Amino acid sequence: MIRGGIGASMSFEGKDMPRKGARVKISDVSDALGLTKSTVSRALNHYPDISETTRTRVQAMADKMGYRPLSHAQxxxxxxxxxxxxxIQMADHDAQRPFLSTFLAGLSEGASTEGFTLTIATSNSEQVTLDTFKSMIRDxxxxxxxxxxxxxxxxxxALLRAADVPFVLFGRVAGASDLPFYDVKGGAAMHEAVQHLAVLGHRQIGFINGGTxxxxAPTRADGFLRGMFDAGLVVDPALMAQDAVTIDQARIAADGMLAASTPPTAIICAVDMAALGVYETAAARGLKIGYDLSVIGYDGIPEGAHVSPPLSTFAVDxxxxxxxxxxxxxxNIRGENPTGLQxxxxxxxxxxxxTGPAPHSHTNSKGGNYESEL
Amino acid sequence: MIRGGIGASMSFEGKDMPRKGARVKISDVSDALGLTKSTVSRALNHYPDISETTRTRVQAMADKMGYRPLSHAQxxxxxxxxxxxxxIQMADHDAQRPFLSTFLAGLSEGASTEGFTLTIATSNSEQVTLDTFKSMIRDxxxxxxxxxxxxxxxxxxALLRAADVPFVLFGRVAGASDLPFYDVKGGAAMHEAVQHLAVLGHRQIGFINGGTxxxxAPTRADGFLRGMFDAGLVVDPALMAQDAVTIDQARIAADGMLAASTPPTAIICAVDMAALGVYETAAARGLKIGYDLSVIGYDGIPEGAHVSPPLSTFAVDxxxxxxxxxxxxxxNIRGENPTGLQxxxxxxxxxxxxTGPAPHSHTNSKGGNYESEL
DNA sequence: ATCGTTTCCGAAACCGGTTTCGGCAAGGGT
DNA sequence: ACCCTTGCCGAAACCGGTTTCGGAAACGAT
Structure with missing residues (x-):
């Protein structure tokens, strides 16, 4: 196992002078101060048994010398x-693709400001995902x-809990109130979508949900149902679909709705990708979006801005x-209480x-009321 | 710095028996074999001074016990x-976005099969990118x-060379023949695109290049020019554009070409995103793609399959x-000769x-010849 | 039988940090 | 003046591996 290392130089220099270009290690700092490396370590890590005087002295010297501990050494x-x-599991539909880069940008920025890095792996099935977790945890x-x-x-x-490894959810999960999570209120968005359409006079509103x-999925469905109830509208089971996360799946779902006895004048989609499918269906049926049929999406994918007409949607940051x-x-890793991390x-x-006014609209008399509920 | 560790159990067990659930370390393996950990380490790393007999014995025991060295310990x-x-630098246009997930999937898979992981960071400017490299190298x-x-x-x-850190380029760079790279022959693709269009009778062919x-960019431009030359066609400077990597940029470029005295009957785009811009321009001018105007893209972004008509393009894997x-x-990290890593x-x-036959086509007599050159 | 060579493994140092333990000196109380 | 804290730091062990060094045993040759 011979490997040509960078540090294999044999130049002679002052014995107390760290070689230029070589990484400055903790012993370099302690030598420069006439302290031991244990003291320097504790000073840098805010141990209480180090006087404030030497703490600042150590810190100053460390900064001056550009010392940064080697994370894998600690x-x-x-x-x-x-x-x-x-x-990242990208199987089936990879609707997550459009956001991936900005999502990573956020993660990376947040991590680096705290001195953390991002280690990622991909998988193409649930089993591989779990195996990847196991090996990453083990190692x-x-x-x-x-x-x-x-x-x-x-x-x-379940896996991460059993392994007692910290984690955070993107999207809360019902019944686990003690887990850290970040979530975007999709239910509220669906509720708002219904209101928006109701104000425009729509009464037959379809809902195409994402992967159950x-x-x-349940959150957004609840928001839709609640929105319909609050708007005084009746939910038609024939205008409810689910598991549509691709254009094709949504195309079929929308086609079914439009063939119903009382077709929708508006369709709300739980994901933008589905909304694009509705566009295709509308085109095939000669319906003009925003006129014959209103559509509202969710996610804010960039493609939505380039279709015609531009898709009204709920953008997630x-x-x-x-x-x-x-x-x-x-x-969470640092030990904070998980319930405070939500x-x-x-x-x-x-x-x-x-979106536009409902076609053949007999100006719904209740139209004005919804505003006050927003 | 008190931290509740997982291994802080105080259960008593046989002193030679590693605690269940605890990670098996190299000393566990050596103890189980009655060897020293140095011997186990060298055996596992194929040192020549370890007999083949004990080497296999060690390997077997390590496998049996599920030993895996801690990468940050080594x-x-x-x-x-x-x-x-x-x-990942995503500034300006982030055309790289659509491929990112599949690209990461490839990287991750390739890395993990060799026991490597992927550490990623993002930036939004060249300066931040370079700073990120510096800090990642330093640490x-x-x-x-x-x-x-x-x-x-x-x-x-320049930065990585100066730091003497291994790297590989996605896209070769002229004048650095000693660097490892992987590249997709975009020039050949542009050449082929011209041939394809020439066979269809097109003579006025425009070219919208990407970021110079x-x-x-130069590679693809060269491919286009060579293709025009080989097809016996004249290159019209008015039909050459560059730095178009977004829909909007391409829209403007295409608009300029179509306003020229001898407008193109076909446009080749160095990137798919630009091709989508040409679609918009065509729509605005009432031109039917594949009929009044032929378009060929490059990249193979998924959106290309959903526009109408579907975009003919060169797909990159x-x-x-x-x-x-x-x-x-x-x-490269393992020390192989860089020139062999291209x-x-x-x-x-x-x-x-x-794409379709050139409009008003007076069946170019040379049309048939190009086939043989493919 | 003697004397080099090899072959093969153990002992110990090492990598760059962190953490425990103990002791010296200054400070406080009586 | 004496003892007991308390504050503060050095010495040394430790983390989980790798690598150098040296020596014992086996081997071959004289």
């Missing part, structure tokens, strides 16, 4: 590698994990989500061109 | 953290780096690219609906 003793783990590749796309019954949660295995998630996870955010409605 | 001595670094967060989107004069290359700062890049990088791949033409 890891062997502390057990912390200063890294956040992310296992201690990360101090904690971010779990995107939580599912209603998520096996990752995901925790967001994935950069911010990543930022918050990494912060929550790091605090955050929600609001999706922002982008009023673009895909 | 890193402190070997200097290798067994991790590949990736700094030894990765053993080598993958450089996506190489530029013609890439500051990352990227190394792929980003999963494969990631797979090969990680392999090349790991071999690979190219071919983009595959997806013949979809965006």
């Amino acid at each position: 890891a062997i003793r502390t057990g912390l590698v200063k890294s956040l783990g992310l296992v 201690h590749k990360a101090d904690g994990f971010i779990l995107p796309r939580t599912m209603v019954d998520d096996p990752r949660i 295995q995901y925790s967001y 994935f950069k911010h989500a990543g930022l918050r998630l990494s912060d929550l996870l790091i605090r 955050e929600t955010a609001t999706a922002q409605f982008l009023h673009r061109g895909s | 890193a402190i001595r070997t200097g290798l953290v067994k991790s590949l670094g990736l700094v 030894h967060k990765a053993d080598g780096f993958i450089l996506p989107r190489t530029m013609v004069d890439d500051p990352r290359i 700062q990227y190394s792929y 980003f999963k494969h690219a990631g797979l090969r890049l990680s392999d090349l990088l790991i071999r 690979e190219t791949a071919t983009a595959q033409f997806l013949h979809r609906g965006s």
Whole structure:
């Protein structure tokens, strides 16, 4: 196992002078101060048995010399590698694709400000995902994990709990109130979507939900139902679909609705991808979006801005989500109480061109009332 | 710095029996065999001074006990953290977004098969990118780096060379023949695109190039020019544009071409995103794609399959690219000769609906000849 | 039988940090 | 003046591996 190392130089220099270009280690700092490395270590780590005087002196010298501890060197003793783990499972539909880069940007930024890095792995099935978690945990590749796309019954949660490894959910899960999470209130968004359409006079409103295995699905469905109730509208089971996360799946779902006896004048989609499918169906049926048929999406994917008419949707700030998630996870790793590590955010409605007044609208007399409920 | 550790149990068990659930370390293996840990270490690392007999014996026991060395524990001595670094810079246009997930999938798969992990960071400017590299190098967060989107004069290359850190380029760069790289032959694709259109009778062919700062731009331009020359066609400077990587930029470029005295009957785009911009321009001008105007793209982004008509393009296999890049990088880290770590791949033409015979075509007599040159 | 060579493994140092333990000196109380 | 704290730091062990060094046993050759 011979390897040409960078530090294999044999130049002679002052024995107390660290070789230029070589990494400055803790002993370099302690030597420079006439202290022992144990003192320097404790000073830098705010041990109470170090006087404030020498603490600042050590800190100053460390800064001056540009000392930065080697995270994997401390890891062997502390057990912390200063890294956040992310296992991205992209199987089936990979609707997560459009947000991935901004999501990563948020995670990376949040991690790096605390001196953490991001260790990621991918998988293409649930089994591989779980195996990846196991090996990453066993080899201690990360101090904690971010779990995107939580599912209603998520096996990752059981695994990480059993291993006693910190983690944070992107999307809360029912019945586990003691877990750290960050979630965007999709239910509220669906509720708002219904109100928006009701004000425009729509009465037959369809709802195309996403994958029922995901925790967001029931939440958004609830928001839709509640919105319909609050608007005094009747929910038609024929206008409810689910498990549509791709364009094709949504195309079929929308086609079914439009063939119903009382077709919808508006369709709300739990994910933008589905909304794009509705666009295709409408085009095939000669319906003009925003005129014959109103559509509202959710997610805020960039493609939505380029279809015609531009898709009105609820934009999720994935950069911010990543930022918050990494912060929550790091605090969880540091031992904060999980129940205090729960955050929600609001999706922002982008009023673009895909909604309009209900066709043949006999100006719903209740129209004005909904405003006050917003 | 008090931290509740998992291993803080005080249960009494046989002194030679590793606690169940605890990680099995090298001393556990050596104890079980009656050897010293130094012998076990050398056996596992194929040192020549270990007899084949004990080598297999050690290996068997290690496997049986499920021993896996802690990468950050070995890193402190070997200097290798067994991790590949990736700094994703998403500024300006982030056209790289659509491929990111599959690209990561390839990288991750390639890395994990060799026991490596992926450490990623993001940035939003060149300066931040370089700073990120510096800090990752200083803290030894990765053993080598993958450089996506190489530029013609890439500051990352200088930085990594100076630091003597292994890396591999995604996209070769002119004048640095001693660097490891993986590249997709975009020039050949542009050449093929011209041939395809020439066969269809097109004579006025426009070319919209991508960002000129990227190394792929001159390559693709050369391919286009060579293709025009080989097809016996004249290049009209008015039909050449560049730095169009977004829909909007391409829209403007295409608009300029179509307003020229001899407008193109076909436009080749260096990136799919630009092709989508051409679609918009065509729509605005009432031109039917594949009929009044032919378009060929490059990249193979998923959106291309959903526009109407579906975009004919050259698909790049980003999963494969990631797979090969990680392999090349790991071999580079292991000390292989860089000149042997250079690979190219071919983009595959997806013949979809965006090309058709040249309008008003007076059946170019040379038409048939191009076939034989393919 | 003697004397080098090899072969093969144990002992111990090492990597760059962290953490425990103990002791010296200054300070406080009586 | 004496004892007991308390504050503060050095010495040394430790984390989980790797690598150097040296020596005992087996081997081969004289």
